[in-house]
Amino acid sequence: MKKSGCTILKLQTTRYQYLIIFLLSLLIIMGLTLCALAKPQFTEEELDYIAQSDVIKAASLDGSAPHHYTDSYGNARGIAIEVLKEISAISGLDIEYELHDSSSQITSNNPHLVFGVTEDFVSPTTTLTIPYLRSETILFVNSSVEPQELENKRYAHVRGKGLPDDIREENTIYFDSREESLTAVNKGNADFGYTNPYSIAFYTLQNNYRNLISIPHGREKRDYAIGVIQEDPILLSILNKTIASIDDKKMQNLILYMASNIEHKLSVQSIFDAYGSQIITITLLTLTILLVLVIKNNQINRNLKLQNRRYEMLSQISNEFLFEYSIVEDLLILSDKFKRIIGLENYSGKEVNKLHDALRKLDDKNNQMFMIKITTPSGVPKVFKVHYSRIEDRRGHAISLIGKLVDVSKDVKEKEELLTRAQLDGLTNLYNATTAQTLITKRILTKKPETTDVLMLIDCDKFKDINDTYGHLKGNQALENISASLRQTFRNTDIIGRMGGDEFSAYIHDIPSLEFILSKTEELRNSITLANPDFELTISVGIALIRNEKSFESAFHKADHALYSAKNSGVGKTVIYNEDEGTNPIRTNDSDPAVNLPQ
Known part of the structure; x- marks a missing residue:
């Protein structure tokens, strides 16, 4: 089942060898009660069932790593998933598995099996197989909470599972997945909860939890099994025989691999912890460079304004209109003489924006002239020849344009009249x-x-x-x-x-x-x-x-x-002219002014 995931940074698990050693020791202490048979011996009835069965749909809740979860690529993974694959490979059953966000979604999809479940999770009509994994219960609390003072504290509970006997409903906060409950306690949105050692170790390393304290707890053992939702004794027997036939060593290796194969989520805190000094150095260096560039840019702008003033003074005694366009600021400055002559002192409509837009879109370094038509507020069209030069910084980037507008309306009109007369x-x-x-x-x-x-x-x-x-x-x-x-x-x-x-x-x-x-x-x-x-x-x-x-x-x-x-x-x-008359296509009629030949 494909799901969208947040960006994850996969780190090498060698940094967490202590976790693997801890998990291995924990498994040795608890022991795995799985039988080790060479190959299951199926009855004729069971073999017929396997041969004739369609796809068997299996489902469970997402977010219970390392038992069953969706990785960053949208693939279903986990210990239970690997067990299903082993069952399918050994028995020949075609098992299709999916992970869902809630128990209601599981119910609506009508699966044959639910996997990775304990006795307190399933309904009375569901029959469990023999367990493929057994673990103890771990208490996890927020670091600000005293483990001995949990009365009236907020309990993080996964929907679909029965509440512990000593937990009151009014103190319970429900979550859709194990990961959500752990994250809530880490953030202080809940105070404590219970889980298995595999899940808390997995998510602590993956999500970089810093505010969780985990404590082995003397509560009930947790047996993880597969539930057959509708009564199907033959399917139940096949599953039990197959689970019992999985070699203990193979199962142990499978569990260790899935529990230690962790994708670490990238977070601001984790990045800063790892590269804090480098980030600060780069930030300071970047700010310094930006400050220098701003100072340089201001100096250039002051110089440009001074040059523009000089050109404007020269334009007062010529028949040209100067302008300056700052590419950096996207600002067009027109000379007062230009505004005054064409009546633009208080006119800044779309006609003026034509010149602004034309300068903004210039991208040909070789062309330094273009023509533009501007209609004055009085409705008089004027044509200007625009000459311009680029001003570039030291890296060759254009930062502004300085140029002049020459009124060629009279010349253009004369040329148009000559062209019209020629036609x-x-x-x-x-x-x-x-x-x-x-x-x-x-x-x-x-x-x-x-x-x-x-x-x-x-x-x-x-x-x-x-x-x-x-x-x-x-x-x-x-x-x-x-x-x-x-x-x-x-x-x-x-x-x-x-x-x-x-x-x-x-x-x-x-x-x-x-x-x-x-x-x-x-x-x-x-x-x-x-x-x-x-x-x-x-x-x-x-x-x-x-x-x-x-x-x-x-x-x-x-x-x-x-x-x-x-x-x-x-x-x-x-x-x-008549197309159909061959060598003599023309006919006349002296009695009529027109000869009506073919239509």
Whole structure:
């Protein structure tokens, strides 16, 4: 049975040879009343019982070392455990043993046997085997108690065992195990108790009891046996024969081994007793080193503050804002000039903490610059370039950062505007051809297979006539009006661009149906007509349905093919590229503005 144990320091038993000699002498004086037969002679009935029996469950209370207890690894051990193993090996019975914390747990598990018990422990329905161990009773008292004056003293008693005749119930304190009762008396939570010499010797050495006095007592002898809970004469006979057959010398060696194989629990007191002088020396040395480090750290901080003050004075005449970040104290100090310029005198919210957090997370020694965006209390975003240097102690450990913040908001804004202008068409502010192609390619590559997208190419019909008749300014105005109609007709998430001249593109993602895109085409035509009342402006539209396309070029080729067919069919036509028409994929219908080819 596995149990969690406290940390135990196992010491060599050679330090306790006197204990072994004492136990050996005690056993010789008491004598072991076990018979020494070569091998038990089982009857045919008993042999059949052994052959047909299932697992026999045996149980007992934990914490009664060295008779039966759980070691630091959660294994059941003890004299009784070894006796059960011997019985199993000699007789052939399959015995499974467990240790429990209380008698009620033993009862609830319905075992066949209880082991390591004496006559006062078992119920009237339990039959005991012949004893495998006999010992006398030992009185143990707290060192502050006079052994001759035990009347009305607190008696430590293990639950499940009968009270001695001279002990009153009102003076009794109950414990679940022998170890708990010994520990209570050692701590003064109880005054005295009775046990066997093996247990008191075992636990005294294991737990380093210092307040226990043990005295041989002329009370009853204790016979340790195995109890058969339900009437089972055949099982009882097998157990008796097996116990009687165990050699006295083997039993004696087993008892001595288990009684002396002690795991010593590690405690503060035991450590201090063994290494007290070394601990004091190390503690004093550690405190001295810490004191020196604190003094050195204070000196460094004073020097850093002086340097920071010098830098701050220099910053007053420059366009830079100084800061200091103490890694040791996790403290960020900003210059007054920085706070004043961006309005942070009384502002210490999350925006300021952005810089603090960024400095706290720095771990790249080679990188000494990064960018950070801070929004002022008035809502104005500012971008700062942060330059910093590490200050290290003699061991190479970074203890602080000193640096400057340079306001590059204007430069960043100009770069962003240049980048935006580079992506947009100068006249219409739609995406230029290069940007449109890049965005459409990205969408095609990431499109889900089950969705249908559309690439639409739009070309103005007879746009040259408008330029020739009304002039290029009117023509440019018409192009701007078309771009406005495109924005108005399609979604913000769609990709709209000017491919060049009077040709535009619109990439519409995830269309619900072909009718949807055709209705959008007509909506676009109507919007363009309303936006250009001074002249008639019509458009031709080529549409490619994007289902399994892998590249922009393939999709553009199909849409361009459809646009070419629409232009050749007259003005104001819409043609959809048909995947299923083989060598002649384009169909037009002069009676309808759009040809509704496959969905």
